[in-house]
Structures are given as structure tokens and as C-alpha cells.
Amino acid sequence: MSNWFPENVSTFGTDVDGVFWLIFYITAVWFVLTEGLIIYFLFRYRRKPGQKAAYILGDTWNQLAWVLVPLAIVVVLDVLIDIRGADVWAKVKGQRPPAEIVVLTAGKQFNWEFTYPGPDGKFGTPDDLKLDNELHVPVGKVVHVKLTAKDVIHSFFLPHLRLKQDVVPGREITAWFEVTKPGEYEIPCAELCGFGHSGMNGRLYAHTAEDYEKWLKERWSAEK
Ligand SMILES: [Cu+2]
Incomplete structure (x- = not known):
């Protein structure tokens, strides 16, 4: 898919593209997963005769896990992007090699x-x-x-x-x-x-x- 981009002709271009693809794949997988679940639940738990919707307060760990587990995953992925991004930022904008x-x-x-x-x-x-x-x-x-x-x-x-x-x-x-x-x-x-x-x-x-x-x-x- 790299041909979306113009050809890279710089020494740090591959690193910059690497951060782009890291973010792209993380968000793409996450998007498909969450949207897929929403659509699945929409059908799986649709209104049926004789079935009443439950009012969930999130006061058991079992229920809270639906919020806390995705939150933990998002934080871990975010830190991963930050670490990789900081490296590349330092290389491109931070330490400049001496000018020729x-x-x-x-x-x-x-x-x-x-x-x-x-x-x-x-x-x-x-x-x-x-x-x-x-x-x-x-x-x-x-x-x-x-x-x-x-x-x-x-x-x-x-x-x-x-x-x-x-x-x-x-x-x-x-x-x-x-x-x-x-x-x-x-x-x-x-x-x-x-x-x-x-x-x-x-x-x-x-x-x-x-x-x-x-x-x-x-x-x-x-x-x-
Ligand atoms: Cu201008």
C-alpha cells in the first residue's frame, strides 16, 4: 500500500512512513473490531417479543470490564505510538546532523x-x-x-x-x-x-x- 505515497527519497522518510502505517493499522483494526461489534450486538440483542431490556448501572466488575478492558488496550496502543513517534520526531526535528x-x-x-x-x-x-x-x-x-x-x-x-x-x-x-x-x-x-x-x-x-x-x-x- 506504500504506493499511496510519493516515492520516498530522504534518509528519514522510511521512519516517518513507519509511524504513519503503525497508526493506520492500529486504528484500522480497532475501527473494524468496534464497528463490527456494534453491528453484531444490534442484531443479536434486537427487540424481541417477551424480552425486556435490562438497565445496567455498571456496578459489578463484570459489567465495568466492558469499559475498562478496551480503555486499557487503547492506552497501551497510544503509549506504543507515542514511543515510536517520539523516536522519529527526535530524529527529524530534534537532533540535526551538522550542515554540509x-x-x-x-x-x-x-x-x-x-x-x-x-x-x-x-x-x-x-x-x-x-x-x-x-x-x-x-x-x-x-x-x-x-x-x-x-x-x-x-x-x-x-x-x-x-x-x-x-x-x-x-x-x-x-x-x-x-x-x-x-x-x-x-x-x-x-x-x-x-x-x-x-x-x-x-x-x-x-x-x-x-x-x-x-x-x-x-x-x-x-x-x-
Ligand atoms: Cu502558501
Whole structure:
């Protein structure tokens, strides 16, 4: 059933999908079980001549068990999801591996603005390279994107990388990822940000190491 999702091309994508499927299967089984019981009881205990409904107060352990046993199961399953989810959260949002490439990313109505430091490796200098809706990275490297918003709240979404991070005015939030497969992937905005929101869609170009070097040479030196 994994083909419901776009292909995963990030190092942590499998973990994120794992939490999704864990929650999906737990809730699916639970849904079928409880709805099935409701339908079964509906027929099994339907009104029949000569049979009167009992008024149950739940004051014996036998009756209370109908509430307490499912409650205990739900709590155990919930803790299971929490433990697994916390692990993945720590990996994706908690401990960031050190950056090999840093790109400043600004969300604005209705574009993603990416800024590279240029040949001097420093931001805020005249050789900075600014691109609209084009994020170029090499595969197999840890990329940090420093996310800011110029107007309203946006959300930086890389569906193929299982990464989504709100972009909030007045804050700089760093997200990270490492792409595993070269290709072109979309970067939609995932937070309704105004009239042009649906058209706010950047592109992630994941290059092989050699192609990325080539791109750097062409673009960074060309745009002095
Ligand atoms: Cu938006």
C-alpha cells in the first residue's frame, strides 16, 4: 500500500512512513473490531417479543470490564505510538546532523526565495546567489534550510522527503534533510497563505555530486 505515497527519497522518510502505517493499522483494526461489534450486538440483542431490556448501572466488575478492558488496550496502543513517534520526531526535528550545505529560505506571497552564500561562503555579501522557486542540492549531503517568512505564515513541504515545517514571520526555523536519489521534486506551500497559495510551488533539484559541482561553477561564478 506504500504506493499511496510519493516515492520516498530522504534518509528519514522510511521512519516517518513507519509511524504513519503503525497508526493506520492500529486504528484500522480497532475501527473494524468496534464497528463490527456494534453491528453484531444490534442484531443479536434486537427487540424481541417477551424480552425486556435490562438497565445496567455498571456496578459489578463484570459489567465495568466492558469499559475498562478496551480503555486499557487503547492506552497501551497510544503509549506504543507515542514511543515510536517520539523516536522519529527526535530524529527529524530534534537532533540535526551538522550542515554540509546551508540555504536561506524565505517564504513570501507567493514564492520560495532561496539564497546561497556564493563563492565566498558567506551570507549577506554581494556574491550571494538568489533564486526563486529553485532549490539545488547534491544527494547524500546534509542540507540545512533556514526558514523565514516575509509576510504571513507559510509551510515548507517536501512530500518526497516526508518533511514539513511551518514558516513563521519573526522567527528563523532550521529544518534539515538528506536526499538519497537524484531527481526533481516539488516544494508546495502547505499553509493557506493567500490568493496565490495554490500556485506557490517550488522545485527541489537533487543532483549527483558531480552535477552539483557543475551547477555551482556555472551559477555561482556567473552571477557576480
Ligand atoms: Cu502558501
